[in-house]
Amino acid sequence: MIGVVVATSGGDGPKAQGAAPQDRPGPVLLVPGYGGSVQSLETLAARLRTAGKVVTVVPMPDDAHGDLSAQARVLDTAVHAALDSSGAPSVDVVGYSAGGVVTRLWARSLGGASLARRIVTLDSPHHGTQIAALGSMLSDDICPTACQQLAPDSPVLATLNSGDETPAGPTFVSIWSTNDRVVVPPDSARLSGALNLTVQSICADENPGHTDIPTNPVVDNMVVAELAAGPPAPLTAADCARLR
DSSP states (O other): OOOEEEOOSSSSOOEEEOOSOTTSOOOEEEEOOTTOOSGGGHHHHHHHHHTTOOEEEOOOGGGGTSOHHHHHHHHHHHHHHHHHHHOOSOEEEEEETHHHHHHHHHHHHSSGGGTEEEEEEESOOTTOOHHHHHHTTSOTTTSOHHHHHTSTTOHHHHHHTSSOSSOSSSEEEEEEOTTOSSSSSGGGGOOTTSEEEEHHHHOTTOOOOGGGGGGOHHHHHHHHHHTSSSSOOOOOGGGHHHHO
16 A cells, blocks of 8 residues: 655655545545534535535534534544545545544544545644643533633643654654644644644744634635645745635
C-alpha cells in the first residue's frame, strides 16, 4: 500500500498515511461544535456544495452538551448512512470546535480511521481549553459533560492524545485562528502528524474569532482546497489572494 506524506507546519515531522484512496474524495460530513448549532455550518456546507461536494451536517443530541463519545457514535451512524447511499469507499469529515474532538474519538475508538479519507478540524481544542477548565469548577448546569471533557486534564483528552494523535488511515488537517478566545490557548488545535495551518499563516490580516471560523470565506476556501483529490494542500501566504 502506498502512503501519502503529510507535511506539518509545527516541526512534528512528515507522516505517511492514506489507507483510503487519496484521489477519490467521498461525501463530506460536517460535525458541529459545543452547542450543536447546525446553522453555524450552513455557510461552509453551501460553499462545499458549490464546489461539487455532497454534504451532510450531522445534528447532535442535547445541543452537543452530552458525552463526546456518545456524539462520536451519532457520527458513526451518519457515516455509514452516507457510505451506503453514495457507494463511496470513504468519507471526508470536517469537525468544527468540539466537533473535531468528536471526529477524532470516532476515528480512534469506533473504526472511523478505516472509513475516512481526510479529517479536517477547525479551531478544535484537541488538548483542551482553559475556558472549560474554569467552567468545570462550577456547576454541571454551567459546564455539562462535554464542557468538562474539554478541560485540558480531562480523562477523555488524556486517553485520546496518548500515543498517536493521528491514527493511520485518514490524512489529517488542523486549521485554526490565532485570534481564538474560546480555545485557550489557540495552539491547543495543533495535532502531531497532521498538516497544521493557522489562518494567519495564509492571510496575515485575517483575524476570525472562534464563532467566525465556519463562515469566514478564507477558511471555507481553505477547507475546499484541503478536501480536493490528492494529499492535503500545504497552503502558504502565496495562496492568500486566490482564497479570498
